[in-house]
Amino acid sequence: MALSKNRLVVSCPTEEQNLIKELVALSTTEQIRKIRELPVSFEEKKHVRLVEKIFLKICHWSVFPLYLNFIQKCNRDVYLCVLLCCLLLLQLIRRFGYSIKSVSQSLQLWRGIMKEIGGKFGSSVLNYFVLLKWLLLFNIFSFLVNFGFITIPLLVSDLSPNVSPNVSFRGLELLTGAGYFNYTVMYYGSYSNETFRGLVDYDMQLAYFFTISVYMVLCGLVLIFSMASSFKKNYALADAASNSAWQLLCSWDFSITNEKAVNQRKNNLRIQLKESLSEKAHRERQTTSEQLKQYGIYFGSWLLSTGLAVGCGASVFYLCQYEDEVRKSTYCCRNPEAETLLVPFVVSLMNMVIPLFFSLFNKFEQYSSQRKQIYALLFRNVLLRISILGVLCYYWMNTVPQKFTCWEPMVGQALYRLVIVDFIFLMLGSLFGEFLSNVIGTKIQPRLGVPEFDVARNVLEIIYAQTLAWIGIYFSPLLPVIQILKFFILFYLKKVSLTHNCQPPRRSGRAAQMKTIFIFLLFIPFFAGALSIVAYTAWSLTPSEHCGPFRGLNNTFSVIGEWIDDVNKLSSTQWVVWIYQNVIRSEIFYFLITLIILVLIYIFWQLIQGRKELIVLLRKQIVNEGKDKSFLLEKLQNLQKSSEHISIVPRQGMLRGRQSPMRW
Amino acid sequence: MGNKQTIFTDEQLDAYQDCTFFTRKEILRLHSRYHELAPHLVPMDYTNEPDCKLPLALIVDMPELKENPFRNRIVESFSEDGMGNLSFNEFVDMFSVLSEMAPRELKAIYAFKIYDYNVDNYLCKEDLEKTLNKLTKEELTPEEVELVCEKAIEEADLDGDNKLSYTDFENMISRAPDFLSTFHIRI
Numbered sequence: 001m002a003l004s005k006n007r008l009v010v011s012c013p014t015e016e017q018n019l020i021k022e023l024v025a026l027s028t029t030e031q032i033r034k035i036r037e038l039p040v041s042f043e044e045k046k047h048v049r050l051v052e053k054i055f056l057k058i059c060h061w062s063v064f065p066l067y068l069n070f071i072q073k074c075n076r077d078v079y080l081c082v083l084l085c086c087l088l089l090l091q092l093i094r095r096f097g098y099s100i101k102s103v104s105q106s107l108q109l110w111r112g113i114m115k116e117i118g119g120k121f122g123s124s125v126l127n128y129f130v131l132l133k134w135l136l137l138f139n140i141f142s143f144l145v146n147f148g149f150i151t152i153p154l155l156v157s158d159l160s161p162n163v164s165p166n167v168s169f170r171g172l173e174l175l176t177g178a179g180y181f182n183y184t185v186m187y188y189g190s191y192s193n194e195t196f197r198g199l200v201d202y203d204m205q206l207a208y209f210f211t212i213s214v215y216m217v218l219c220g221l222v223l224i225f226s227m228a229s230s231f232k233k234n235y236a237l238a239d240a241a242s243n244s245a246w247q248l249l250c251s252w253d254f255s256i257t258n259e260k261a262v263n264q265r266k267n268n269l270r271i272q273l274k275e276s277l278s279e280k281a282h283r284e285r286q287t288t289s290e291q292l293k294q295y296g297i298y299f300g301s302w303l304l305s306t307g308l309a310v311g312c313g314a315s316v317f318y319l320c321q322y323e324d325e326v327r328k329s330t331y332c333c334r335n336p337e338a339e340t341l342l343v344p345f346v347v348s349l350m351n352m353v354i355p356l357f358f359s360l361f362n363k364f365e366q367y368s369s370q371r372k373q374i375y376a377l378l379f380r381n382v383l384l385r386i387s388i389l390g391v392l393c394y395y396w397m398n399t400v401p402q403k404f405t406c407w408e409p410m411v412g413q414a415l416y417r418l419v420i421v422d423f424i425f426l427m428l429g430s431l432f433g434e435f436l437s438n439v440i441g442t443k444i445q446p447r448l449g450v451p452e453f454d455v456a457r458n459v460l461e462i463i464y465a466q467t468l469a470w471i472g473i474y475f476s477p478l479l480p481v482i483q484i485l486k487f488f489i490l491f492y493l494k495k496v497s498l499t500h501n502c503q504p505p506r507r508s509g510r511a512a513q514m515k516t517i518f519i520f521l522l523f524i525p526f527f528a529g530a531l532s533i534v535a536y537t538a539w540s541l542t543p544s545e546h547c548g549p550f551r552g553l554n555n556t557f558s559v560i561g562e563w564i565d566d567v568n569k570l571s572s573t574q575w576v577v578w579i580y581q582n583v584i585r586s587e588i589f590y591f592l593i594t595l596i597i598l599v600l601i602y603i604f605w606q607l608i609q610g611r612k613e614l615i616v617l618l619r620k621q622i623v624n625e626g627k628d629k630s631f632l633l634e635k636l637q638n639l640q641k642s643s644e645h646i647s648i649v650p651r652q653g654m655l656r657g658r659q660s661p662m663r664w
Numbered sequence: 665m666g667n668k669q670t671i672f673t674d675e676q677l678d679a680y681q682d683c684t685f686f687t688r689k690e691i692l693r694l695h696s697r698y699h700e701l702a703p704h705l706v707p708m709d710y711t712n713e714p715d716c717k718l719p720l721a722l723i724v725d726m727p728e729l730k731e732n733p734f735r736n737r738i739v740e741s742f743s744e745d746g747m748g749n750l751s752f753n754e755f756v757d758m759f760s761v762l763s764e765m766a767p768r769e770l771k772a773i774y775a776f777k778i779y780d781y782n783v784d785n786y787l788c789k790e791d792l793e794k795t796l797n798k799l800t801k802e803e804l805t806p807e808e809v810e811l812v813c814e815k816a817i818e819e820a821d822l823d824g825d826n827k828l829s830y831t832d833f834e835n836m837i838s839r840a841p842d843f844l845s846t847f848h849i850r851i
Contacts, residue, residue, distance in 0.1 A: 102687035234841035626823030
């Protein structure tokens with residue numbers, strides 16, 4: 001397509017014909033996508049679309065006479081009607097699809113607020129709110145699924161909760177989750193293991209098992225797909241060498257509409273450019289002693305951070321044991337329920353205070369790039385939270401089942417308490433982190449300035465909160481309700497805190513890559529960990545004897561075995577039994593699958609290496625072509641000059657001859 | 665289908681939905697925004713496709729574009745006459761390309777046109793200098809401006825002709841994953 005003054009125009013008719021031919025060969029959705037992506041003006045796109053539609057109609061109608069010869073006369077009218085109806089139907093379906101799309105868009109939550117935040121603070125801060133909304137949707141889906149498939153059947157069949165008479169609702173339950181709540185449908189313990197006979201036979205055991213496992217599998221799939229698509233789009237070969245060109249041409253955020261934010265961005269860009277120019281001028285080699293000192297500082301701070309994380313984990317473990325002893329020894333005296341809040345309180349306090357130490361270490365270390373700094377900080381925070389969660393899960397899996405007869409609700413209550421206390425601390429953290437920093441930064445110590453919104457820390461906090469909910473779904477199916485309320489309130493709280501207390505981030509960082517890292521973090525340590533805890537519980541631990549839907553079984557997974565035995569009795573569903581015995585329970589299948597996947601991964605890896613080498617070669621080729629081009633241009637210019645020179649020289653000689661007598 | 669509106673015919677709305685990344689509701693909303701800019705000039709009834717163009721000065725006054733340093737170039741790149749007078753179709757086209765659903769290649773083409781001040785299909789040093797001055801409120805010294813632009817050309821120019829062609833620009837964009845989210849105006 002030839003480039004005209006302002007618009008790319010489909011200039012030659014043959015090009016247009018080629019385009020139409022290309023479009024006609026595609027499916028309808030592909031056609032629409034291709035038309036939308038044409039870099040031409042709107043009128044041209046409409047024109048292409050119209051021509052393509054006419055062409056299609058001509059194709060249909062030109063085929064029609066051929067059919068006519070083969071169909072009898074009475075069927076011709078029917079065929080005509082059917083063809084017209086099909087075309088009309090397709091058009092109606094397309095319009096219906098569009099209206100569905102616009103309805104779903106209008107139901108989008110918080111669209112106006114996101115636009116406002118993105119306009120004032122940029123994409124990196126917006127990533128936090130987008131992630132919060134996404135996790136909220138996970139929880140809403142979980143609540144609907146759990147409530148619909150597990151709770152409602154129970155409530156329908158058995159309306160009255162079997163509460164023991166001396167327990168009534170006090171306010172403390174909202175905080176501790178024990179007491180009255182223990183007997184409601186909130187926890188695992190209240191669910192029955194019967195099969196409800198009614199219109200259909202509804203097996204509660206199977207329902208509970210399948211609902212939880214299908215939800216976790218769906219979550220995992222959604223996370224994997226979004227992580228993969230995010231990697232594909234955003235984690236391209238980010239070249240550190242093209243820093244200046246990138247800053248100039250790609251870094252300006254077009255979505256910022258606030259005047260102050262725009263001015264601030266301009267200032268920041270100017271400062272960054274000046275910094276990078278002066279860095280280039282003063283880059284000197286570090287001496288060996290300075291390098292050694294740098295490495296010493298790295299080693300020291302990593303040792304300290306790992307030590308802190310491990311120390312926190314150990315202290316949580318000892319605290320759990322202490323709480324256990326206290327509970328066993330003193331039956332009355334102090335309020336035993338309030339004591340259960342000790343562990344969540346300490347855990348949340350550690351999660352709030354220790355990252356401040358990590359930020360402090362970060363200030364002393366000097367990493368070569370800002371990205372490495374953020375990664376180091378993130379890694380340490382993740383290590384801390386994983387070690388605390390790991391210790392807690394170990395305690396729940398190993399010690400709790402032996403101590404209580406009805407242990408799953410106990411774990412559910414512990415998780416409930418963690419979620420609630422975590423929420424309180426998130427609110428407090430917002431108060432201290434942002435509000436107080438703002439007050440200190442503007443009034444007391446103006447040198448510090450208005451604080452920035454710390455995206456990494458906040459994102460990690462909501463990922464951790466979501467992990468607690470994921471672990472807790474098995475033990476407390478209605479925990480997503482609490483999570484929904486929590487995230488809902490948190491959104492508005494953070495938005496208010498952001499607009500009142502924070503300034504836009506100074507460094508226009510690589511927001512898209514950070515988003516990929518966040519999704520990756522959400523999936524690999526946190527979701528995978530939660531899934532493995534639930535899987536371990538279902539596979540290896542014995543369910544409690546007297547409560548819950550799996551009472552009396554050896555492990556939760558044996559419901560499948562029993563179900564397969566039932567299915568085996570019917571001859572029409574033998575294929576299900578065959579699949580179960582030869583695919584799911586056979587080890588050879590998994591071994592083969594693993595082997596095949598490993599081989600595929602190796603092949604793809606080699607392909608990628610080959611492509612990388614090809615890219616390097618092609619780049620060299622482009623550079624060589626450029627050199628060839630400039631060499632040929634120079635030669636052309638020289639030839640032209642020399643041919644002009646030959647024609648000019650005699651005239652110059654005549655001039656010299658004339659001038660010399662005048663000088664005399 | 666849906667609520668009755670008399671601004672566009674159904675065929676027109678179909679065409680808009682097929683050729684841009686907007687839904688029916690968004691197109692109607694865009695029309696009301698376009699109408700707000702000049703209520704006495706823009707007719708409410710577009711069924712017979714009136715020939716109405718709004719001047720550059722009115723378009724860049726929109727809150728979405730007002731603070732953008734490249735607002736003039738953006739509007740000029742999407743106008744047929746190159747002077748920034750946009751008809752409604754060009755208005756929709758502009759926001760469609762700048763929306764979040766437009767693919768990277770399409771955005772790269774228009775970003776290149778926006779930065780190309782002298783419209784010669786190359787980003788030469790003067791284009792980059794003008795871009796830089798717009799981005800930094802002209803507070804860098806001329807030497808610094810020249811240094812930064814030279815460095816940018818050196819980094820991105822692959823074929824060694826001291827200016828960036830569209831291929832060089834596209835190659836640089838492909839290595840900048842943020843581009844999709846930064847080259848985006850919400851409406």
